[in-house]
Amino acid sequence: MTEKKYTIKDIAKLAGVSKGTVDRVIHNRGRVSKEACEKVNQVIAEIDYQPNLIARNLKKNKIYRIYSLIPDAKLDHYWWPTIKGIDQALKEFKPFGLILEKLYFDPKESKSFQEQSDLALSLNPDAILMAPVFHKESLDLFEKCKERSIVIASFNNHIDKLGLENFIGQDLIQSGRVAAGLIDKITNKKCHIGILHINEESHMKNKEKGFRSYFKEKYKKPKEIVTYSLTSNENVNLKDKISQFLKKNAGISAIFVTNSKAYLIANLLKNENKKIMIVGYDLLNENIKLLKNGDIEFLIHQKPYRQAYLGVSYLAENLLFGKKIPSQNLLPIDIITAENVKYYAN
Amino acid sequence: MTEKKYTIKDIAKLAGVSKGTVDRVIHNRGRVSKEACEKVNQVIAEIDYQPNLIARNLKKNKIYRIYSLIPDAKLDHYWWPTIKGIDQALKEFKPFGLILEKLYFDPKESKSFQEQSDLALSLNPDAILMAPVFHKESLDLFEKCKERSIVIASFNNHIDKLGLENFIGQDLIQSGRVAAGLIDKITNKKCHIGILHINEESHMKNKEKGFRSYFKEKYKKPKEIVTYSLTSNENVNLKDKISQFLKKNAGISAIFVTNSKAYLIANLLKNENKKIMIVGYDLLNENIKLLKNGDIEFLIHQKPYRQAYLGVSYLAENLLFGKKIPSQNLLPIDIITAENVKYYAN
DNA sequence: TAAAAAAATGTGTTCGAGCACATAATTAAA
């Protein structure tokens, strides 16, 4: 109620010094006598002084430049929401003097990532936001940013080794457990389950780990869970491979697809007479259609939009207002059904 | 890349007028010749001028005061996260000159609501954020705010009648459909279902509506769904009433509890030998415990934290930066299981 | 002790928008 907005001038008056001295104390720039310093600090503590961020910013009046390093969404549609999230955050921070340029790389070519990250560095940015798809190259970039004190944040997939710094994304092990819990609820105790890895990166193994640990902890008798890793370029006949897999494991009544490719399986199983439950990832249009149709039971949402939005926001608020970036933000693992999907798709 | 920050001074120079004139054009304060006005507008359009929000704000340097009108969380624990959400948003906007005072009312006493809303009005706020628990009284407040041009936003439950203005919350009908979809997945086709309303407000009927519509649309043969409305104060023996209900409807294998009181039922059913699936609402500690234990299958999250956070944020950004408040923001209907609950609880 | 060096403190300008006030240009009235 009685909250007064104190300014540096107020502090100066209360402490009996000039605003210059107050300023030096606040930013410990030195050149202040011990007595003055103590007096000022005391006043600051007493009135709980909060600097006016607006004024601070106006004075600085710097334009901050961020580069984002993400896969080309034309090559993998998963990344469309990422772009939208970046754009949304950009829109919000532009009036505060933020500039962001997006650099795209080919998610299958580590060289392309490297090129773009070199480009980003050469442009002397204030911060970089990246999806660290390639392990070694990402570590490299991290190091270089550290050296040059460029702020950096990453999202989507986590890089071990390096400190857990400034990561935004999902806990993949827990994510696998969520999938397991869902399948457990919609199937009967005795059923067999398949895990399908389709053309995917190594970090997806964590999802399987979580998935299996759920059942291991819940049931005394080990449950029948079969893993099948499938790599194929578009040309090779995926259908055959999968049919073969299913024939070989006829007992399977639910399949966990560890990435966004659930639609491939669901489309194949559409016309089978035996109902096989599918739980997959990501709100691609293809997946959503099948979810609404009942061909996919659940999708787990990795929130690419929000990840990107938060990434930009964190960097912007750090540069503009000096806010600390949380060292790790593990986002909620959203469960999506035909009924609630419309609130998540973006 | 080449984005230059244009200022009013730049516009003035480009248009060959003084910054005073530019200012008058921008805020159409009149007193400007047609030629000057056109010239300035042309320049503004050409360079896509965006006023510097920081500077604008510094000049105004106004302290905005908001009052929030919410139920006393000590009387209904559902509201704790609401308070936290308000506090978080407040923390973020305080450095920009925002002041917010929380006013609490008794959610069972419309008079208490009225008193607090009168108090809020008498304090001449810039904005009010409210949970419109009482229909008529809330409409009143809406009207009065309109008259005095106090900005207002509401959350939690929607008020029909009045325009859908500035509402943040969940679509209750769709929420019921989500619950239905979940129960449908975890039970077999022939099972009977119960809907339980415990001590609840009329707007919960919408959840039932959505719930029933799901089954009506999905199955040709009408499904057996029994509704039971239960009002009782703490003294009366709830246990008996519910046991009676269950005995009378022995076929029931799943129950949909339309508010946060699922824990009451779940605790009663714990020791039954027949497993009855429960789907309920809200992440109260009591509910979470039972969810983790497997006594509740799913909870639907109404996001009270986020509702409140967004409510304050919208008001603040409107007052501070002139952003438009979305007329309606229907939040995602989060599905919570034992495995993902930890990411949502706050 | 005076002069020089170092340390402490104070002053004044800047950032961009907004607004009060001053001045200039135009039109209306005498």
Next chain:
DNA sequence: TTTAATTATGTGCTCGAACACATTTTTTTA
């Protein structure tokens, strides 16, 4: 035409923090 009234335009200060620079005070050195 001259003066008054009206309208258009320009100038200068403010908001709070930051920082360069000026000034004062203290300490060190010759």
